[in-house]
Structure formats: C-alpha cells, structure tokens
Amino acid sequence: MYQAPKGTQDVLPDDIAPWRYVESACHRLAQQFGYGEIRTPIFEDTGLFLKGVGEATDIAEKEMYSFRDKGGANLTLRPEGTAAVVRAYLEHGLYNRPQPVKLYTLMSAFRHDQPQAGRLREFHQWDCEAIGEEDPLIDAELVVLLWQLLDDLGLRGLSVQLNSIGDAACRPQYVRALVSYFEAHERELCPDCQRRLRTNPLRLLDCKNPQCQPLIAQAPRSVDYLCGPCAEHFARLRHYLDLAALPVTVNPRLVRGLDYYTRTVFEVWPPTVGGQSTLGGGGRYDGLAELLGGRPTPGVGFAMGIERVILNLKAQEVPVPPTPPLAVYAAYLGVAGKDQSWRLVQRLRQAGTSAVVATGDRSLKAQLRQANALGAQWALISGDAEVEAGTVQLRNLARGEQETLPLDEAVARLTRVERVAV
Ligand code: HAM
Numbered sequence: 001m002y003q004a005p006k007g008t009q010d011v012l013p014d015d016i017a018p019w020r021y022v023e024s025a026c027h028r029l030a031q032q033f034g035y036g037e038i039r040t041p042i043f044e045d046t047g048l049f050l051k052g053v054g055e056a057t058d059i060a061e062k063e064m065y066s067f068r069d070k071g072g073a074n075l076t077l078r079p080e081g082t083a084a085v086v087r088a089y090l091e092h093g094l095y096n097r098p099q100p101v102k103l104y105t106l107m108s109a110f111r112h113d114q115p116q117a118g119r120l121r122e123f124h125q126w127d128c129e130a131i132g133e134e135d136p137l138i139d140a141e142l143v144v145l146l147w148q149l150l151d152d153l154g155l156r157g158l159s160v161q162l163n164s165i166g167d168a169a170c171r172p173q174y175v176r177a178l179v180s181y182f183e184a185h186e187r188e189l190c191p192d193c194q195r196r197l198r199t200n201p202l203r204l205l206d207c208k209n210p211q212c213q214p215l216i217a218q219a220p221r222s223v224d225y226l227c228g229p230c231a232e233h234f235a236r237l238r239h240y241l242d243l244a245a246l247p248v249t250v251n252p253r254l255v256r257g258l259d260y261y262t263r264t265v266f267e268v269w270p271p272t273v274g275g276q277s278t279l280g281g282g283g284r285y286d287g288l289a290e291l292l293g294g295r296p297t298p299g300v301g302f303a304m305g306i307e308r309v310i311l312n313l314k315a316q317e318v319p320v321p322p323t324p325p326l327a328v329y330a331a332y333l334g335v336a337g338k339d340q341s342w343r344l345v346q347r348l349r350q351a352g353t354s355a356v357v358a359t360g361d362r363s364l365k366a367q368l369r370q371a372n373a374l375g376a377q378w379a380l381i382s383g384d385a386e387v388e389a390g391t392v393q394l395r396n397l398a399r400g401e402q403e404t405l406p407l408d409e410a411v412a413r414l415t416r417v418e419r420v421a422v
Contacts, residue, residue, distance in 0.1 A: 006115060006121065042108065126304045133300075134286070147160055154318040164230060344382070391405060
C-alpha cells in the first residue's frame with residue numbers, strides 16, 4: 001500500500017473546516033487591504049531560487065526539491081513565494097502600473113526538512129507582497145495585515161517581533177563587527193555556527209543550540225549599526241505601528257532564513273514559542289528585483305504558514321464555523337423509487353439545494369445510515385406506493401419525524417429550508 005510521502009498530509013472532508021475558515025479570511029482581508037490575487041507556477045527555474053533565496057541559506061543548501069525535467073531544464077518546486085512573485089512582477093512589466101503593486105497568493109511550498117509538528121515538506125502559505133514602494137508606511141501596513149488576520153481568526157496572546165538589519169550601505173560594517181565578535185569566541189560555538197560564521201554570519205543570531213545562547217545574548221545588535229536612512233526608515237516604521245496601536249517587540253536578535261532581506265524584518269509568534277512555532281514572517285527586500293535582472297525596485301512582504309495557524313486554532317480551542325451541512329439525502333426502495341429519487345435530486349440541485357441520491361441496492365436502513373454519516377438534515381424516501389400516489393416521504397433526520405407530501409410540496413419546502421439555512 002502506498003502512503004502519502006513523508007512530511008505531506010491529506011486533508012479529509014472532516015478536517016477541511018479550519019482550512020476554509022483561514023483561507024476565506026485571507027481572501028477577505030487581502031481584498032480589504034487592496035491586495036490583488038496572483039497565482040504563479042508550482043515550479044520555477046532552479047536559478048531563480050538560488051539567486052533569490054540565496055545560495056548560502058538552509059533552503060538552497062539542503063531543502064530544495066530540484067530536478068531535471070525530460071527536456072533537460074533545471075527546475076525546483078517552489079520553497080517560498082517571494083522570488084516567484086517578483087519574477088512575475090518583472091516579467092509582466094507590472095512596474096509600468098502605478099506603484100506599489102500589492103499582490104497576494106495562497107500557495108503550497110516545498111522544503112525537504114525534518115518533518116515534525118508544524119514543519120512539513122509540503123506546506124501552505126498566505127503570501128502578501130507590496131512591490132515598488134520604499135515608504136515604511138507600507139511595511140507597517142503589512143505587519144498590521146498579518147496581525148489583523150490572526151486576530152480576526154480569534155488567536156490570542158500573539159507577539160509581533162520587529163528588527164531592522166540595515167541595507168547594502170550599513171550591513172557590511174555590522175556583519176564585520178558580528179564576525180569579529182564571534183571569531184573571538186569561535187571554540188564556544190556549536191559546529192553549525194562555526195560553519196555559518198564563514199557562510200552566513202547573520203544566521204548565528206538565530207541558532208537554537210543552548211550552547212550558543214550566552215554568546216548570542218552579548219552579540220553586537222544590527223540596530224546600533226544602521227546608517228542614517230535605515231535608522232530613519234526604522235523610526236518611521238515604528239511610528240506608523242504606534243499610530244495603528246499595534247504592540248510590537250523590537251527584537252535585535254531577529255534575523256530571517258532568507259538572504260534577500262534589507263532593513264525591516266518581522267515575525268509573529270504564538271504564546272508558546274518553540275523552534276517550529278513562528279506563524280508568519282517577512283520583511284523588506286529592496287535588492288531582490290535587481291538581483292533577478294530587473295531594475296532596482298523596493299519591495300516588502302510576508303508569508304504566513306497555514307498549517308501552523310490551524311495548529312494554533314486547535315491549541316487555543318477557537319471555534320471554527322462548520323462546513324455547510326448537506327440538506328437532503330434521497331433514499332429509495334425498488335426501481336421506480338430509484339427513478340423518482342434521481343428525478344428529485346435533479347430538481348433540488350437545480351434549485352440550489354444540496355442533495356445526495358443513494359446508489360446501489362443497499363437496504364433502506366443502510367441508506368439512512370449513510371444519510372446520517374453525511375450529516376444530512378432531511379431524507380426523501382420513495383417506494384412503489386409513493387411513486388404511484390405522486391408523493392414522497394419527508395423525514396427530519398434529527399428528530400426522526402416523517403410525513404408524506406406531494407412531490408411539488410416536498411421540493412418547495414426543501415428549497416425554502418435551504419434558503420433559510422444559507
Ligand atoms: P519563511 O519564514 O521561510 O518566509 O516562511 C513563512 C512562514 O511559512 C513561516 O513563518 C511558517 O509559518 C511557514 N513555514 C515555513 N516553513 C515551513 C514548513 N517546513 N512547514 C510548515 N510551515 C512552514 C518566507 O517564506 C518568505 N517568502 C516570506 C516573505 C514574503 N518575505 C517577504 N515576503
């Protein structure tokens with residue numbers, strides 16, 4: 001027997017309600033904030049991600065699902081959305097539109113990581129990007145958008161973590177300070193950090209190994225090395241977040257796992273913080289468009305992990321609206337009854353009422369058992385006697401009450417019921 005590949009999951013009908021709940025909130029709020037929906041391919045040229053995400057990141061080094069297709073093209077299942085959205089922005093000349101261009105997508109992403117709760121190999125993101133604007137007001141808007149979505153869903157006790165990691169003008173000086181600080185303590189670092197010191201020193205700040213924590217706590221802070229324009233940008237961002245009454249924690253240790261970030265970085269953490277817990281994160285990527293061959297174009301965005309949000313909705317016992325129940329199950333006895341049931345569901349469905357017709361030759365008892373399993377509110381039962389009389393039995397499945405009605409009346413009543421229920 002085959003099983004779903006490690007790190008992937010099936011979502012069965014009984015589990016779909018929170019997905020619908022989260023996804024419809026994402027669509028609604030993105031529209032409310034003026035973000036248009038974009039959909040990009042599930043795979044892209046491998047080079048896009050190597051360049052975009054950065055070759056020295058964990059994602060590019062060990063997590064990408066890369067393959068060569070039958071035509072010899074080097075392709076990769078997208079490990080994230082930003083590089084692809086910026087690629088589409090450049091490819092379709094969206095820079096000719098009034099800026100910024102605000103885009104969102106609900107997408108699957110793929111990373112070959114060690115699966116655990118909240119960490120999958122195929123996962124889903126709500127990704128929002130604002131491209132073509134440097135103004136920190138747009139950074140603030142994105143932080144508010146992520147926070148409001150999570151708050152609207154009913155999650156409580158979240159914290160917004162914020163930092164600025166500078167830009168091409170001031171970051172090199174900060175990285176130098178960081179490297180010389182850690183080099184002085186190299187032997188106290190975990191083996192991963194010793195390696196990162198050469199490849200991606202900023203990522204040392206993100207190490208979870210207890211051995212490295214005392215050193216990280218004393219490390220130089222990027223906010224102390226910001227150049228004038230970056231410091232001004234960060235101050236104005238905090239001002240706009242203040243005006244939006246959004247409580248944020250300035251966290252000088254916050255760095256992110258992708259190389260394209262400049263200036264703003266942020267994450268939203270749930271109340272119980274653990275390695276796999278970050279609900280969403282993002283930041284500014286003013287150099288990315290140029291890196292991908294476009295003209296210099298600022299941008300900022302975030303992505304939220306849908307599986308992690310659903311885990312938190314469950315942990316916080318947030319009530320989720322159920323999927324709409326099935327209205328009618330049409331059961332039958334005999335050949336004529338089956339024909340009548342089939343005709344009845346046509347009429348009900350055309351009138352917009354949800355209806356399922358029994359199939360096969362199971363007993364009436366088995367058919368009604370299925371009606372209950374499907375959560376149907378009503379059963380319509382047709383046998384020879386009903387067909388002859390032009391009637392049908394209408395049974396309220398919750399109450400067990402049953403009455404015989406002329407066909408038209410039964411249909412009229414059920415279509416009315418459905419409209420009221422909707
Ligand atoms: P990221 O931090 O790599 O950022 O991922 C964003 C969110 O996706 C995480 O906070 C987490 O909720 C979820 N996530 C990441 N990896 C996994 C996984 N293996 N399993 C389950 N959920 C996961 C980005 O992807 C950037 N593209 C965000 C961004 C957009 N920055 C600017 N614009």
